[in-house]
Amino acid sequence: xxxxxxxxxxxxxxxxxxxxxxxxxxxxxxxxxxxxxxxxxxxxxxxxxxxxxxxxxxxxxxxxxxxxxxxxxxxxxxxxxxxxxxxx
Amino acid sequence: xxxxxxxxxxxxxxxxxxxxxxxxxxxxxxxxxxxxxxxxxxxxxxxxxxxxxxxxxxxxxxxxxxxxxxxxxxxxxxxxxxxxxxxxxxxxxxxxxxxxxxxxxxxxxxxxxxxxxxxxxxxxxxxxxxxxxxxxxxxxxxxxxxxxxxxxxxxxxxxxxxxxxxxxxxxxxxxxxxxxxxxxxxxxxxxxxxxxxxxxxxxxxxxxxxxxxxxxxxxxxxxxxxxxxxxxxxxxxxxxxxxxxxxxxxxxxxxxxxxxxxxxxxxxxxxxxxxxxxxxxxxxxxxxxxxxxxxxxxxxxxxxxxxxxxx
Numbered sequence: 001x002x003x004x005x006x007x008x009x010x011x012x013x014x015x016x017x018x019x020x021x022x023x024x025x026x027x028x029x030x031x032x033x034x035x036x037x038x039x040x041x042x043x044x045x046x047x048x049x050x051x052x053x054x055x056x057x058x059x060x061x062x063x064x065x066x067x068x069x070x071x072x073x074x075x076x077x078x079x080x081x082x083x084x085x086x087x088x
Numbered sequence: 089x090x091x092x093x094x095x096x097x098x099x100x101x102x103x104x105x106x107x108x109x110x111x112x113x114x115x116x117x118x119x120x121x122x123x124x125x126x127x128x129x130x131x132x133x134x135x136x137x138x139x140x141x142x143x144x145x146x147x148x149x150x151x152x153x154x155x156x157x158x159x160x161x162x163x164x165x166x167x168x169x170x171x172x173x174x175x176x177x178x179x180x181x182x183x184x185x186x187x188x189x190x191x192x193x194x195x196x197x198x199x200x201x202x203x204x205x206x207x208x209x210x211x212x213x214x215x216x217x218x219x220x221x222x223x224x225x226x227x228x229x230x231x232x233x234x235x236x237x238x239x240x241x242x243x244x245x246x247x248x249x250x251x252x253x254x255x256x257x258x259x260x261x262x263x264x265x266x267x268x269x270x271x272x273x274x275x276x277x278x279x280x281x282x283x284x285x286x287x288x289x290x291x292x293x294x295x296x297x298x299x300x301x302x303x304x305x306x307x308x309x310x311x312x313x314x315x316x317x318x319x320x321x322x323x324x325x326x327x328x329x330x331x332x333x334x335x336x337x338x339x340x341x342x343x344x345x346x347x348x349x350x351x352x353x354x355x356x357x358x359x360x361x362x363x364x365x366x367x368x369x370x371x372x373x374x375x376x377x378x379x380x381x382x383x384x385x386x387x388x389x390x391x392x393x394x395x396x397x398x399x
Contacts, residue, residue: 023385033320034314038309038313042313070309070313074313
């Protein structure tokens with residue numbers, strides 16, 4: 001095997017490893033984003049309801065709490081689903 | 089005194105012209121102003137259809153992708169030999185990659201041909217929109233206008249230079265893409281299990297009744313949170329890289345202003361800003377690909393979750 005072929009093979013292996021890492025990290029990264037997203041989305045909805053109804057922060061607090069619950073639930077689901085979906 | 093008034097005006101003018109890095113960066117990543125759209129269109133049912141910079145970029149990306157892909161495929165179908173070449177070869181490699189590496193492992197053999205077109209379209213559109221944002225088309229146009237064209241302030245050329253050129257850095261665009269994913273999840277579940285069964289599959293079976301009172305609202309909220317996370321992730325990543333590059337480049341102007349000489353700015357630019365901005369731009373090329381890949385992958389994962397239910 002020539003040096004160029006060897007270098008090409010290394011690059012190919014690196015790219016494959018990089019792709020594999022991203023493929024595996026994708027759902028895990030989503031769990032992190034879902035946790036923050038749930039808190040932001042539901043907290044935001046709570047804040048909007050507070051502004052609309054003139055209530056002082058009760059809906060914001062409820063939204064943040066609901067966001068935490070939903071976010072952690074989604075996180076737990078991602079962790080539990082470690083095997084991944086089956087190939088048919 | 090009479091001479092003090094012009095001096096005061098000059099000072100006020102100079103203060104107004106002070107380089108504001110935050111404002112400049114925001115103007116370069118956000119959409120152009122809705123008050124001064126690029127193309128005026130009528131308001132229908134309370135919705136202003138006027139074209140802003142990001143809408144123009146969306147049209148540009150969609151048009152370019154449509155023309156290029158249609159042209160390559162028509163040319164391939166007209167030729168006698170089956171082996172593709174040139175652009176069609178690259179296109180075929182992308183199609184195979186999306187089908188075999190993204191869709192197939194998640195949705196399975198039975199549904200791969202049903203969902204590959206959607207995921208492929210999302211992938212190619214997002215890659216193209218991300219990549220066009222990296223090419224400094226409008227900055228080159230600005231330099232051309234400054235030295236050659238000298239277009240007026242209200243001309244289309246000057247207006248098109250305002251605002252960022254990465255459509256996927258706009259939360260509305262990514263929200264629309266995530267809405268497509270959201271609807272695809274429902275359609276996938278419905279096609280695989282039927283409408284009622286799909287909604288029943290949202291929660292695990294065989295639990296005590298009081299648990300469902302808690303679980304059903306959590307699952308329903310989770311349904312909306314997942315596309316929201318997709319929306320945030322793509323737009324935030326695309327905006328973040330551009331902000332980093334612009335912040336580093338703004339050192340040139342900040343140092344020029346701080347030390348009152350252009351040499352300080354050029355020195356910082358030469359030693360720090362340009363090499364770092366170059367490095368981050370190289371990283372951005374990876375980000376452009378990775379973000380499109382992750383969006384497509386997660387769409388396939390969600391569709392797969394709706395088809396193969398696990399609790």
